Amino acid sequence: MxxxxxxxxxxxxxxxxxxxxxxxxxxxxLKVTERGNMDAVHDEFAFVYAFNKFDKDLNKMYEDFKLLxxxxxxxxxxxxxxxxNLLGYVNIEKVHDHVEIEIPNPSMAGHKVTDTQFDTLxxxxxxxxxxxxxxxxxxxxxxxxxxxHQFTR
Numbered sequence: 001m002x003x004x005x006x007x008x009x010x011x012x013x014x015x016x017x018x019x020x021x022x023x024x025x026x027x028x029x030l031k032v033t034e035r036g037n038m039d040a041v042h043d044e045f046a047f048v049y050a051f052n053k054f055d056k057d058l059n060k061m062y063e064d065f066k067l068l069x070x071x072x073x074x075x076x077x078x079x080x081x082x083x084x085n086l087l088g089y090v091n092i093e094k095v096h097d098h099v100e101i102e103i104p105n106p107s108m109a110g111h112k113v114t115d116t117q118f119d120t121l122x123x124x125x126x127x128x129x130x131x132x133x134x135x136x137x138x139x140x141x142x143x144x145x146x147x148x149h150q151f152t153r
Contacts, residue, residue, distance in 0.1 A: 003048045004031065009120065017127050020093035022046070022083065027116030029124065038093040046079035050087070058082040065109070072108070085109060090117050090138075092124060099125060099134040106141055113138050 007028020008016045019031040020038040022045075032038060032045045050056045058079045065086060066073045083089045084104050088111035091102040101121060104111035113121075118138055125135055 003045060003052060005049070005053050013120065013123050013127060016124075021091075022049075023090040023092060023117045023120045023124075025088040025111070025114050025117060027114065027120040029120055035094040035128070038091075042080040042091065042093075043078045046083040050079070050083060054087075058086075061086060069108070085111065087111070088114075090121065092121060094128075094130075099128075099130045101134065101137040103138055103140060112141070 007024055007026075007030050009026075009028045013029060016029055016031045018035050019029075019033065020035050020042075021032040022030045024030065030045075030049065033041050047058055050058045050061075059082075062077060062082045066075075077085065080091060080102075084091055084102055085108040088104050088109075090104070090113060091100075093100055103113050106112050118135075121138060122135060124130075125132060
């Protein structure tokens with residue numbers, strides 16, 4: 001799998017219309033695969049990307065994290081989830097008829113969606129002609145747990 005380490009930002013986002021991928025904390029979109037095919041490749045992409053970009057083995061990083069936070073010891077996360085929760089990335093992908101946005105859980109490593117990530121997500125939704133309401137998923141952890149149902153499909 002060839003991994004492009006350069007992200008798309010600003011006016012360059014027009015070039016990634018029709019792609020699923022990750023948004024870095026700095027707001028760069030990392031294209032992974034054409035829309036609707038993300039399930040098969042996101043863990044592999046995350047692993048190779050982190051290794052090449054940061055010289056980090058996500059699995060080792062997660063094992064070290066579990067030593068510091070024993071409440072996660074029995075939880076197994078894939079590389080995609082480690083990239084999101086421990087490094088602050090956001091996953092955006094088309095699933096059936098809507099967009100799914102996976103954001104970092106701040107209780108794990110303190111990461112929240114940055115303003116630049118939000119701006120990039122909003123632009124991607126506009127570029128791809130997606131439902132603007134799908135963007136509400138970004139606020140998942142800003143609401144009380146009983147209110148989460150209104151932001152998920």
